[in-house]
Amino acid sequence: MAIVQLLSVWLIPALIAFILLYGTAKKVPTYEAFVEGGKEGIEIAFSLIPYLVGMLVSVAIFRASGALDAMMEVIKPLADAIGLPAEVVPLAALRTLSGTAALGMTTDLIATYGPDSFIGRLASTIQGSTETTLYVLTVYFGAVGVKKMGDALKVGILADILSFIVSVFIVLFVFGR
């Protein structure tokens, strides 16, 4: 699995070099374009604040009160039985519903277990590798007025479950527990 790790280290620097060279070759005013596009990043980061404050506070109350531990006691035997880490089960469920809510949960998991722990890496991979089914469904179908979704919801949720399981396997395979 050295390739996957090598990819992680090389992809960003390689992309940076490639985009800068390609942009120069195509006579793009690179620096100006960079600054212009970068401004959008500030907006996004700041607009995330209320989402994250809301979600993190709610998760923190749930965790600090001891309610999360109590819930884990219930989930754990079930998750253990099928070989899944119980700590990320709530994240997997939330990921389908709301991207920013899941981001809050991912942050909480990384903060609690550490970014380089098994749980931290798994949460990072889950957060990065799927989109929010409910959001996509609501926004895309809502915007064009499609009311009968057919199999879309079923397919979307099955795909999410699959993505969760694949994430567990890949992280176990590449980093171990």
Place this chain on the structure above:
Amino acid sequence: MVNLIWVMMAVIGIVFAAANGTMDEVNKAVFESAKEAVTISIGMVSILVFWLGLMAIAERAGLLDKAARLFMPLVRRLFPEVPPGHPALGYIVSNMVANMFGLGNAATPMGIKAMEQLKKLNGGRDEASRSMVTFLAMNTSGITLIPATVISIRMTYGSAAPSEIIGTTIVASTISTIGAVLIDRYYYWKRMRKGRKP
């Protein structure tokens, strides 16, 4: 749904704290986590500014269009009901590429445009067509190249290698996207079989 979960986590937590005498911890957690949330968001500014800046260069250099052309043959195969050269295909590919590079804001309008076109192809009915379900399935698992926000959170918490999860993210999202398409095909096949029976 999210509203309900959000309220429930806080309310159950407070009730639980009342019953278990952990109210002190809850008080502390409220203020600490709010502060933490702001710290994380500010920490994201660095990476998001850099990444979106770089992407602006890629876009102006025509790289995103190039990537879109590269994926066109694949997309044409995934959406056999859409006639070749139809604008829907262009929007679908642009949406895919934008998602791949973590440009969620650019991806959403493209996705909506794609849906509009697919609806037109479906005679303007309010039912999801086969292509719409496929598009949705691909979108919900979407292939990611650089999970920028996750990397910035890992940096904030002092990861030794914040970007080490890029590889696992690419592999996981690619496999699950292929899986999503297969699941979509399976349901299509099931609908067809049912359709044939009287």
